[in-house]
Amino acid sequence: MEREKFSSRLGFILISAGCAIGLGNVWRFPYVVGQYGGALFVLIYLLFLVILGAPIMTMEFAVGRASQKSAVKAFETIEPTKKKWKYIGYFQAAGNYMLMMFYTTVGGWMISYFFKMLNGDFQGVSPQGVADIFNQSLQDPFMQVFWMVVVVALGFGVCSLGLQNGVEKMTKIMMSSLFVIIIILVVRSVTLPGGSEGLSFYLIPNFSTIAKYGLLEVIFAAMGQAFFTLSLGIGAIAIFGSYINKDQRLFGETLSVCTLDTVVAICSGLIIFPACFAFGVNPESGPGLVFITLPSIFNEMWLGQLWGCLFFVFMSFAALSTIVAVFENIISFGMDLWHWSRQKSVFINIVLIFVLSLPCALGFNVLSGVNPFGAGTYIQDLEDFFVTYNFLPLGSLAYLLFCTSRYGWGFENFLVEANEGKGIRFPSWTKYYLKYILPCIIIFIFIQGYWTFFMK
Template sequence: MPITTGSDGITPREGWSSRSAFVLAAVGAAVGLGNLVRFPAEAANNGGGAFVLFYIACILLIGLPVLLSETLIGRHGQASAVESVKRMAAESRASQWWGGIAGLGVVSAFMILAFYCVIGGWVLYYIGLFAADIAQSGVTGGALTNMTAEEIKALFPNLQQDGFTMSVLDVIFVAVTLMFVARGVSGGIEKASVWLMPAFFVLLLGITVYGAFTGAFSEAIAYLFTFDASKLTGPVMLAAVGQAFFSLSLGVAGMITYGSYVGRDVNLAKTSTTIAFADTSVALIAGLCIFPIVLAAGLSSDGGLGLMFDTLPHAFQSMPFGTLIGLAFFIMVGFAALTSSISLMEVPTAWAIDKFRMGRALTATIIAVAAALLGVVSAYSFNALSGFHPLGFIPLFSGEGVFSALDSVTSKLLMPIGALLVSIFIGWIAERRLVDNENGLSGGLHRFWLFLVRWLCPLALTGILIVGIFPGLLPN
């Protein structure tokens, strides 16, 4: 385990044990529910192969440059996200107010953690449901065969109306996340990533192979990748830009924080490319994992959480070994959700450790308790608190409960603003010598990356921000 010094140049600081550990942790932070359900549905409904090609271009031209910018800030600062930005700003003779870039990310990460763990609780519910089904009926038959289609369809709405059960599951998921974060970088976060991410990929590939032999695999390929450039309209292209941005978990200071644990011997450009490639691969494979099963059952392939928690449980009912595959699927989703929640909790934890000089276990526990309490309120926003709209006085958030308000504030405002300011800071404010020493690029590639960070990324992120605030600007 490498030991570096923190922002004060004295305090010993943990780091990743290897480049591969950092890659697995960063991929775990990036891979989440958006990769598994949102991207495949977006691709299928918006031009198939044309959308996929445009999305990959967005990853390369927008997502990857910002990802590299965030990791190089963290590696240079060797501190929490806020302190890392402040250190680079000081060395660039710029205002310390630039630390607010990461401050937005810290707030955003905490808010996302609160409602993300509620979703993690839903995953735990379905893991328990399929495990109980195996105990009752075995593994060879279809899933949930003792239930009618209407009863399966009612499972998710009924869960959302049960605030107490969702709250308990939310607290359990937060506690599991805390267990890893409290143990530190090498003793907890890295171990979770090194074990869970390979297991995630094994399950993803295994279920994909299962779908290839038992589902409508050829139909899924045609559904996902048929090239239809006519559907690639302006709004669809902007949606692809947003998907590329959110898919890499940019704007929440997570990559700055994880980058601060990276050793000086790691080439950040190559490593960031590996992370982006792995994240994109998961999104593409997820479509080949899910849609053969859904299409074979003749069910709707609309994206979103309904695809995961409503459509897929129904699809598993009529498939051989459906109970076992269903359990494996939700365990896989649980791994992805957990590695993401770990990174989200680490961001405010690392900031608070640097800010208040408290021990990691105590700091992480305080963050976890606060997130769990906000998560409980979010859980009840589907039922008992459904009439409570905390930001109802703002037209953009009118009618949104706590859960959806947390989602909207972070995705429409905080994340795009944070990433926009990162690109401006690295492109225009930070001293070139500092950036050149960290990014691992040279020659034409360096000049091209700098052009993207200075011009294309700010323009694209500004577009995401404007459309998030004024959705009526886009035609239906």
């Protein structure tokens, strides 16, 4: 069966960016920036995005394009004699399923909040009342499962239409809409009375953060955000490499995706920080920033219901673009391994993802007694821990070693694939950095992640 292809280069860049642009950009990025002092953190983050994220993304694209397969078959297709690499593919496949076990529930929160905004549920409600609405929604098993099912059905519904007619077409619409909504919200936020303080916090480096947290912690937080924001290490990016031709060099495509990813992350801050400062809200309010703090801010704003609706459409599109991209990867596993048709793979996986997503959706209510890391933790925390601290760094390390080691594909072969076509060449002088220094950085991130998680 001939492999499907994207109809355009724009489609490939937008869907790859859609996979990378997720809730890590628009949910995690602003509150981590808020915690670590604004602009100084952003500058360090941008540096690590280039030296950490871009090389590994290029490697994922290269492995996908050279093999014309998803992660489960890519390594053994490129190096059939080095059979142990195929187990890395299975590990990465497991990472995709684990990510969707909780991401579908969080995506459901975004869509449900859009409808709450549309319905005026937050109008005239105090900040404590907004917090109560969020907590009550978590404790309602029916609603948690309902919105998770909506997300699963939407995601697989798009994928069932095929690569060009479903995934590519819908992602173009979602991503184009997302950028338009971002511009509208940024203009609204930066023109709020008192919003300039938020801009100063966000855009002018604040060196007192170093005194508070220590330079190493700020650097590690920026390094971790740069690393995790691109969804690297589980083959979710590699699959789109397998759908493109060899007209363009891959490093230029990577830079386009990284640029879009960064623009969305930075614009999220331009939306959130001026609004926080304009209404006297602490920008360090953590993960609750989106679900508790912002609805309270929209309450105070002129036409707040409209801005709130637009914001949660933006959040929903950011979540759904990632979900559709990862579902496409999951569907391709069955197609590559057992030669299933697309429709058969969709049908089997829609049931599988629904069942696998239930523990997270029920983890805040029916299964709230399951506290994997002690009181106040939930099943979602365990699933997130596996993805964030294990699958992403170890999977990225595997791509790195495969593309630089003579026991894998090797740097010269990777370079030939990455540099085929026209555009920006992948710099060959980075060989020793990629072979010896970057693996050490990723191992450091892996160990530091465990240290931060369990020791703090």
